[in-house]
Amino acid sequence: MRTTELLAPTLREIPAEAEVISHQLLLRAGFIRRETAGVYTYLPLAMRVLKKINQIIREEMDRQGGQELLMPIIQPAELWQESGRWDVYGPELFRLKDRHNREFALGPTHEEIITALVRSEVSSYKQLPLLLYQIQNKYRDERRPRFGLLRGREFIMKDLYSFDRDYEGLQISYQKMHEAYTQVFRRCGLRFRPVEADSGAIGGSDTHEFMVLADSGEAVVLFCRKEGCDYAANVEKAAQVIVAAGHGEEPKLLSEVSTPGVHTVEEVSAFLNVTPQKIIKTLLYETEKEVVAVLVRGDREVNEVKLANALGCLHLKLSGADTVRSVTGAQVGFAGPVKLNVKIVADLEAATIVNAVTGANKDDTHLINVSPARDFSIDIVADVRMVQAGEPCPRCGEALIEAKGIEVGQIFKLGDKYSKALGAFYLDESGQSRPVIMGCYGIGVTRTMAAAIEQNNDKDGIIWPAAIAPFQVVVVPISVKEEQQMAAAEDVYNRLIAAGIEALLDDRPERAGVKFKDADLIGYPLRVTIGAKSLGSKQVEVRVRKTGEVLMIPNDELENRIGELLGGL
RNA sequence: CGGGAUGUAGCGCAGUUUGGCUAGCGCGCUUGCCUUGGGAGCAAGAGGCCGGGGGUUCAAAUCCCUCCAUCCCGACCA
Numbered sequence: 001m002r003t004t005e006l007l008a009p010t011l012r013e014i015p016a017e018a019e020v021i022s023h024q025l026l027l028r029a030g031f032i033r034r035e036t037a038g039v040y041t042y043l044p045l046a047m048r049v050l051k052k053i054n055q056i057i058r059e060e061m062d063r064q065g066g067q068e069l070l071m072p073i074i075q076p077a078e079l080w081q082e083s084g085r086w087d088v089y090g091p092e093l094f095r096l097k098d099r100h101n102r103e104f105a106l107g108p109t110h111e112e113i114i115t116a117l118v119r120s121e122v123s124s125y126k127q128l129p130l131l132l133y134q135i136q137n138k139y140r141d142e143r144r145p146r147f148g149l150l151r152g153r154e155f156i157m158k159d160l161y162s163f164d165r166d167y168e169g170l171q172i173s174y175q176k177m178h179e180a181y182t183q184v185f186r187r188c189g190l191r192f193r194p195v196e197a198d199s200g201a202i203g204g205s206d207t208h209e210f211m212v213l214a215d216s217g218e219a220v221v222l223f224c225r226k227e228g229c230d231y232a233a234n235v236e237k238a239a240q241v242i243v244a245a246g247h248g249e250e251p252k253l254l255s256e257v258s259t260p261g262v263h264t265v266e267e268v269s270a271f272l273n274v275t276p277q278k279i280i281k282t283l284l285y286e287t288e289k290e291v292v293a294v295l296v297r298g299d300r301e302v303n304e305v306k307l308a309n310a311l312g313c314l315h316l317k318l319s320g321a322d323t324v325r326s327v328t329g330a331q332v333g334f335a336g337p338v339k340l341n342v343k344i345v346a347d348l349e350a351a352t353i354v355n356a357v358t359g360a361n362k363d364d365t366h367l368i369n370v371s372p373a374r375d376f377s378i379d380i381v382a383d384v385r386m387v388q389a390g391e392p393c394p395r396c397g398e399a400l401i402e403a404k405g406i407e408v409g410q411i412f413k414l415g416d417k418y419s420k421a422l423g424a425f426y427l428d429e430s431g432q433s434r435p436v437i438m439g440c441y442g443i444g445v446t447r448t449m450a451a452a453i454e455q456n457n458d459k460d461g462i463i464w465p466a467a468i469a470p471f472q473v474v475v476v477p478i479s480v481k482e483e484q485q486m487a488a489a490e491d492v493y494n495r496l497i498a499a500g501i502e503a504l505l506d507d508r509p510e511r512a513g514v515k516f517k518d519a520d521l522i523g524y525p526l527r528v529t530i531g532a533k534s535l536g537s538k539q540v541e542v543r544v545r546k547t548g549e550v551l552m553i554p555n556d557e558l559e560n561r562i563g564e565l566l567g568g569l
Numbered sequence: 570c571g572g573g574a575u576g577u578a579g580c581g582c583a584g585u586u587u588g589g590c591u592a593g594c595g596c597g598c599u600u601g602c603c604u605u606g607g608g609a610g611c612a613a614g615a616g617g618c619c620g621g622g623g624g625u626u627c628a629a630a631u632c633c634c635u636c637c638a639u640c641c642c643g644a645c646c647a
Contacts (some may be wrong), residue, residue, distance in 0.1 A: 012608065013581045014598060017640060018584090027580095037639070091570095091647070143570070143645055179622055218646095318642090411645085440647085442593060479605055513607040517634080520607090 001471070003506040005474025008045050010509035010518050020216045022453035024149025025462050029522045032153065036552060038145025038153030040304075042446075045522065048470040049449050050156065053188060054135050056442060057158050060183045064176040066131040066160055071113045073137060077103035079112040083421045094139045094153075106139035111418045113439060114161045118436060119424035121201060122163065128426060128436070129169050131176070133160035137444065142564075147216070150406060156446045162439040165428065170413055170437045174206065176412045177441045184443065185408065189569075190452060191409070195221045197306045198232040198414065209234055209411040211405030212451040221405045226398035229364040235402075236305040239394045241440055249354045251371040260364040263333025264300040268296040268366060272357055275510040280339065280370065281358045282335040284324055284342070287313035291327055295337055295346040299363040301386040305475040310345060310382040334359035336367055337376040346378040347385045365547060406451045407444075413457050461524030463546050473562060474524040478512045478531035492540060492558065494530075499559035501566070520545065525569045544569070 017034070020025040026032045031046035042050060053150065058068065072284040077095075080086035086093075086105075107113065113130060122128065138157045156224045162173035178194065185192045190212050197209040211221050211234075212322055223232035233239070262271045269276050279298030285289055285307065292311065294302055296361040321332050323428035329343060336358030355369045370416050372378060378542060389402035416435035419425065424436045447527050449468070456463040466472055469553045477489035489505060496503035504524070506515045512531070519527050527543045534541045553561045 009579085009597095011580055014583095015580065016575085019641075034639090040577065088647075090645095111647080140646085144641095144643095146640085234590090410647095442647090476606095481605085511605050511607090513609080516607045518608085529606075533606070 001504050001506050003504060005506070006045075007043060008522065009043075010362060010520075010521055018148060020147045020150065020215070020454070022150065022450040025453055025457060025521070025523075026148060026450065029462055031087065032149065036108060038142060038151070040149065040152065040154075040446075044565075045470040046449065047315050049468050051463070052447060052468045053445050054158075055188045057135065057184055060180040060187075061133050061158070061160060061260075063183075063341070064131065066133050066180075068134060069132055069137065071107070071110050071117075071504050072135050073105050073139070075105045075110075075113055077105060079116055079422075080105055080436045081117075083112050083418060085112070085481060092140050092142065094141050097552060101179040104334055107486040108138055108140045110134070110159055110163070111414070112439075113419045113424065115320070115422040115436075115438070118163055118420075119422055122424070122426055122436065125165050125426055125428050128163055128165050130163040130171060131160060131173060132163075133158060134258055145343075147450075149446045150454075152217075153444065155444060156230075158443040158445055161426075162441070163433070164437045164439075165426070166437055167415070168414070169479075170439055172438050174411060174413055177439070178424060181409050181411060181441070181443065183405045185212070187211055188452060188468050189456070190408075190448075193221065193405070193456060194222060195223070195230045195405070196237050196473035198234065198237045198309070202382075205409060206294050209405075209407045210409035210411075212408050212448075213403050214406050214451065215404050216454050217404035218405040219405045221403050222389065223403065224393040224396060224398055225401045226393065226396050227326070227394060228277050229396040230395050231395040231400075234439070235386060236303060236441060237338055238400070238533040240348060240383050240385060241397070242391045243392070248374060251374055252355050252369040254375055255372075256362075257366055257368055258364060259334075259366045262364070262366070266359060269298065272366070274357050274367065274368075276434050278353065278356055278474050278560040279354055280337065280350050280358045282340075282359055284319035284327055286319050286323065287311055289464045289478075290343060291323060292345055293327075293335065293337060293340055295344065295378075296348040296385045297347065297350050300347065302321055302347075303384055303386045306382070307345065309386055310380055314485065326397075328359070328361040330361050330363045334361065334365060334368070336361055337369060337372075337378075338367060339444070340376070343379045344376065345380045345382065345384060346372070348381060348383050349385065351381045353377055362489065394552055406447065406454060408448045408451050409441075411441045412439060414440055441556055458525075460517075464523045464525055466525045466566040468504075469523065469525050471524050472502045472566055473526045473528060474504045474506055474519050474522075475528045475530065476506045476512070476515045476519060478529065480507055480509050482532075484535060485530050487531070488535060492528055492530065495559060495563065499563070501559065501562060526565060528562075 010030045011028045014024045015027045019026055032040045034040055072374045088130045096104050135158045139154055142153050145151055192210055192212045194210050195209045196432045197207045199207045220235040222238045227332050262268050263281055265276050276298030280295050281298050284296045296302055304316050324332050354371045358367050358370045390399050394398055417434040425433045428434055455463050475489050475493045477485045493503050493505040525545050529541045538555050540555055540558050542553050
């Protein structure tokens with residue numbers, strides 16, 4: 001391919017709409033253009049990258065026994081009503097009607113379709129297990145599409161569904177996908193971690209998210225710093241380790257103190273001269289069923305995902321000032337568990353604090369020397385708080401480290417949720433009808449492309465890992481008017497192509513600086529420069545994008561050395 | 570959905586406060602000359618429903634109403 005034939009419109013300035021680096025660079029380097037919020041056209045350079053990622057995915061899925069198919073994007077409402085998700089999925093589901101006023105959804109995911117397929121085509125244990133996947137556009141009407149390709153409304157996703165006879169089979173399929181995903185992201189040249197994640201109030205037991213570590217990530221992950229310990233979890237999931245309370249403290253006399261205008265933990269701590277560790281923070285939450293009081297230590301934060309799981313509720317929200325007053329009788333900042341007439345959920349840690357400070361459910365008043373059991377009863381004790389960096393690893397006890405991550409993949413054990421809802425049963429050897437046991441496994445392809453940029457860039461532009469670069473080498477003649485240079489450039493280009501290396505010849509009649517800037521911006525791993533400097537010599541000048549290093553390679557070793565270099569990038 | 574901001578040429582912006590000459594600048598684009606190892610220079614050009622609609626006015630990019638779009642923060646996210 002020659003640059004004069006390639007549609008790769010680079011921009012000198014950063015479009016005002018782009019905030020995160022991957023979005024800026026994808027626009028500037030001519031990979032994507034926005035059509036409307038969260039919807040993009042992928043230009044030829046992006047398409048080449050996506051094809052490579054897809055190819056890697058296909059190879060790894062197929063290696064594990066996956067079979068590719070293609071399902072419809074337009075899905076009938078009836079199927080979604082059958083699974084119950086027509087209502088549950090909410091406004092995020094794009095809906096449309098046909099000319100007969102029949103309702104449809106644009107597929108945000110394909111559990112319904114694939115389960116419907118399996119229920120009609122699979123009827124015997126002999127047909128199981130099955131691993132079926134597709135790579136296709138997905139549609140989710142995000143409330144707030146943002147960050148370019150990191151959160152779009154239309155995006156490309158690989159989704160695989162596993163069908164097994166039982167949970168043991170599911171475990172095997174799950175492990176296969178765990179391995180496949182590890183290989184996919186490794187081959188894409190990404191620094192990532194599989195992390196334990198929360199599976200939600202309903203649904204399967206296990207789930208892992210594959211996180212690309214990057215500061216722009218929306219997810220917070222905690223992982224163990226100890227070499228060899230592979231504990232890593234989404235902050236929503238990370239379990240707290242109970243450090244032995246250790247205070248064999250005797251409960252002292254409960255008493256009330258006046259604390260005018262002292263609301264926050266910091267204020268209480270300073271005013272009463274107690275550490276936040278001795279304060280029990282009481283927060284009121286409303287679920288679809290009830291109001292609950294949640295107790296956590298003063299220096300901790302409530303983890304709403306864990307809380308929802310502990311309560312077995314679907315929706316959860318922090319109560320407003322009105323509810324707080326009607327439940328506690330006091331303004332916000334003075335709630336406490338003593339004599340409070342709602343369900344009380346205490347965090348594991350908070351439940352052990354003796355002689356604590358709490359709100360008194362009375363304006364401008366706190367209680368001191370509050371002790372659980374004696375002064376109030378707890379309905380549920382559970383891990384309902386956020387774990388913070390520095391806390392012990394649940395597996396080995398070493399300190400946890402916090403990092404931001406971009407979720408590029410998730411593997412999930414569904415169990416029989418969809419097979420039962422949609423009626424996908426098979427007959428076992430004894431002729432008994434059983435639900436197919438399912439798993440689902442997604443990779444955000446377009447998000448992976450953006451994540452790769454988030455992780456691999458510098459002030460000059462993108463630095464593609466060689467495996468997914470749009471072209472592996474760009475050949476730049478300094479002056480296309482110099483016949484000798486052009487002839488040399490053509491020769492190098494042809495040799496690289498013949499050697500199976502994806503080369504691009506920058507034959508534009510531009511000045512060298514312009515071509516260099518574009519090459520850096522687009523991020524080809526290697527650049528071969530053909531100019532007066534090296535023309536007469538027996539060496540070819542090769543520059544490594546990642547390091548800026550310039551190598552003089554003997555002409556007759558060119559193909560081999562470039563192949564070697566690419567292998568290391 | 571709550572809060573904030575912005576819509577003027579392909580991109581980045583000025584002009585709007587205080588209505589008034591033919592709507593500007595930089596980059597990019599076209600043509601020519603010149604130049605050619607990190608976004609050169611000179612010259613001549615093309616390119617605008619000033620987001621849409623309605624209103625006020627002798628006169629609207631500018632004031633008013635309304636709709637739309639885009640971005641940011643938050644909430645939300647199988």
